[in-house]
Amino acid sequence: MPASPSSELPSTGGTSWPGGADLVARDRRVVWHPYASASATGPLFAVSSATGVRLTLTDGRELIDGMSSWWAAIHGYRHPVLDEAVRTQLASMSHVMFGGLTHEPAVRLAETLVEITPEPLRRVFLCDSGSVAVEVAIKMAVQYWTGRGRPERTRLLTIRRGYHGDTSGAMSVCDPDAGMHHLFSQLLPRHLFAPAPTCAYDEPCEDADVAEFERLLARHADEVAAVILEPVVQGTGAMRFYAPGWLARVRELCDHHGVLLIADEIAVGFGRSGELFGCDHAGISPDIMCVGKALTGGYLSMAATLCTDEVAAGVSDSPAGAFMHGPTFMGNPLASAVANASVELLLSSPWRARVAEISAGLAVGLAPAAELAGVADVRVLGAIGVIETREPVDMAVIQPLLVELGVWVRPFGRLVYTMPPFITTPADVAALTAAMVEAVARTT
Numbered sequence: 390m391p392a393s394p395s396s397e398l399p400s401t402g403g404t405s406w407p408g409g410a411d412l413v414a415r416d417r418r419v420v421w422h423p424y425a426s427a428s429a430t431g432p433l434f435a436v437s438s439a440t441g442v443r444l445t446l447t448d449g450r451e452l453i454d455g456m457s458s459w460w461a462a463i464h465g466y467r468h469p470v471l472d473e474a475v476r477t478q479l480a481s482m483s484h485v486m487f488g489g490l491t492h493e494p495a496v497r498l499a500e501t502l503v504e505i506t507p508e509p510l511r512r513v514f515l516c517d518s519g520s521v522a523v524e525v526a527i528k529m530a531v532q533y534w535t536g537r538g539r540p541e542r543t544r545l546l547t548i549r550r551g552y553h554g555d556t557s558g559a560m561s562v563c564d565p566d567a568g569m570h571h572l573f574s575q576l577l578p579r580h581l582f583a584p585a586p587t588c589a590y591d592e593p594c595e596d597a598d599v600a601e602f603e604r605l606l607a608r609h610a611d612e613v614a615a616v617i618l619e620p621v622v623q624g625t626g627a628m629r630f631y632a633p634g635w636l637a638r639v640r641e642l643c644d645h646h647g648v649l650l651i652a653d654e655i656a657v658g659f660g661r662s663g664e665l666f667g668c669d670h671a672g673i674s675p676d677i678m679c680v681g682k683a684l685t686g687g688y689l690s691m692a693a694t695l696c697t698d699e700v701a702a703g704v705s706d707s708p709a710g711a712f713m714h715g716p717t718f719m720g721n722p723l724a725s726a727v728a729n730a731s732v733e734l735l736l737s738s739p740w741r742a743r744v745a746e747i748s749a750g751l752a753v754g755l756a757p758a759a760e761l762a763g764v765a766d767v768r769v770l771g772a773i774g775v776i777e778t779r780e781p782v783d784m785a786v787i788q789p790l791l792v793e794l795g796v797w798v799r800p801f802g803r804l805v806y807t808m809p810p811f812i813t814t815p816a817d818v819a820a821l822t823a824a825m826v827e828a829v830a831r832t833t
Contacts, residue, residue: 412447424569424801432788439466442810442817444797452797455807455821459799460624460656462687464734465810471686474730478723487515487720494725501732502693505665507674510695514712515720519655519681520554522692523617525714526651526677527558530615533649533700536707542614544578546606546648550585551619552626553653562617564626581605581613586631590621590770594634599642606642615649615677620667622770624656628777628804630770633671640673649676649700655692659683659732660740661808663748663771676700686731691724735811743811747772750815751807754822761826763833765803775806776825778833787832794824805829 412435421427435447442465444452457463464471478494485492499513514529516522527545534542545562552568553559560570561577570577583602588594606613620636623629643650652675657667661683664670668678677700681692696704704712718724751774758776759767766777782800791798798807798821805825809818 431785432792434792441465441467442813446792450792450795452792452795453809453813453817453821453824455796455798455809455825457683457808457810458687459682460661460808461682461685463659463661463683463811464686464731465812466687468686468734470734471688471727471730474727475688475723478726481722483723484718484721486717488715492720492722492725494722494729495720498725498729498732499693501729502680502695505732505736506678506680506695507666507668509697510674510678511698512696512701514694514696514714515716515725516681516692516694517716517718518554518690519679519692520556520559521716522655522679522681522694523553523559523562523653524556525694526617526653526679526696527562527615528714529677529694529696529700529704529712530649530651532707532709532712533703534614536703536705542612544580544609544612544614546581546583546602546609546613546616548583548585548602548618548623550623550627550629552624553617553619554655568626581609585623585627585629586635588632588635590630590632592632594632594638598632598635599638602639603642606646606648610646610648613646613648615651616643617651617653619653619656620675621670622657622662622667622773625801628768628773628775628806630768630773636668636671637673640671640675643676651675651677651679653679655679655681657771657773659735660744660811661771661773663741663744683735684731685724685728686734688727688731689721689724691721691728738811740811744772746815747809747811747813747818750818751822754819755826758826758829761830761833764829772811773806773808774822774825775804776829778803778805778829780833782829782832787828790828790831791824794827796821796824798825798828 413433436444437447438445442454444454502513503511514525516525531543547562549564552563561580563570583605588598621633652668654666658680676697678695685691748769748771752769755767755774758764763778765779768775781802
């Protein structure tokens with residue numbers, strides 16, 4: 390009989406379930422976590438339940454969730470409206486293939502997305518995840534130009550400090566030097582990278598700010614299929630907020646050179662930045678848009694890639710005669726149903742006021758961090774708050790400290806940031822920011 394997991398492996402964070410099994414030790418034996426070594430022994434905390442904006446660990450501790458489970462659970466956990474949507478859909482069907490078949494939840498979701506996204510996005514391709522949505526967008530752009538008789542237009546132009554996902558096509562447009570995917574550089578196609586915008590969100594965009602981007606696009610326009618970027622907020626790559634005027638200039642340049650514009654709204658879509666979509670800050674519409682994360686309120690994995698009728702026609706006019714992509718779980722009824730409920734719940738709520746209230750709380754609560762010697766910058770936009778440290782944080786030290794202080798915040802690199810659920814109260818925002826400031830003060 391093999392030894393029990395708890396007799397061989399350490400655990401962290403208090404993890405005993407009734408019955409004595411050590412969940413963290415069991416996890417370490419068989420599970421490989423994201424962005425971690427298979428032999429990692431760093432901080433790991435077992436969750437027994439999640440309700441509202443609180444995570445309950447198996448040792449009974451409660452944590453205020455400052456991450457919305459990687460920005461997806463905007464309504465918090467166990468929301469009765471979303472729970473009921475899942476139960477209702479389960480009574481009819483949980484899944485059916487989307488090839489040659491259709492169903493009410495998927496059609497209604499597509500109709501809603503067309504209604505709420507910028508004109509003239511009118512076609513919706515449902516995907517499994519955000520990374521897949523980016524893959525779909527890239528393939529749409531390339532196949533569009535094949536359909537328009539320009540098959541040589543296969544390259545993409547993007548900006549540094551960006552992040553678009555972990556699959557191959559998505560990795561190829563992440564920052565090739567400062568990003569996390571340089572190990573795979575020999576696997577990936579070579580695309581074009583302009584400098585990241587230097588004009589901050591509340592600053593004007595001058596000609597000099599966009600000059601290098603304009604130069605690259607003009608030089609390579611005949612081979613570029615599309616520009617791809619994160620509108621206004623660069624997420625995982627930097628947690629930076631740039632001027633809406635810069636995005637508006639990019640739209641103008643894409644139009645001038647006849648290049649498609651792909652907006653990756655996966656991180657900030659559905660109100661996170663203070664507008665429903667990042668593009669709304671600049672009053673522009675892309676040719677292709679990716680959405681995900683908050684789409685289902687964090688209940689199930691689902692994303693979507695939207696495009697204009699012109700893009701759809703170009704793709705369909707290619708020699709293949711059809712778009713060559715088809716995820717097994719495309720249009721999953723269960724995910725579609727809860728996505729409908731999540732979007733409707735958001736739109737029927739005072740989400741703008743809630744995000745504005747959270748934004749104000751984050752600004753006040755994080756402000757003291759600006760006085761710390763180890764802090765380079767503090768910034769807030771919508772329900773996003775960031776403390777940027779001068780040196781990378783030590784996760785083995787700061788993560789348990791944040792848990793000790795009663796919050797769940799997952800820093801990376803030099804960024805200690807929060808994206809709380811939209812239902813987070815002012816008191817919880819104050820507690821969240823106080824813990825972040827204290828943790829940074831004690832570890833930098």
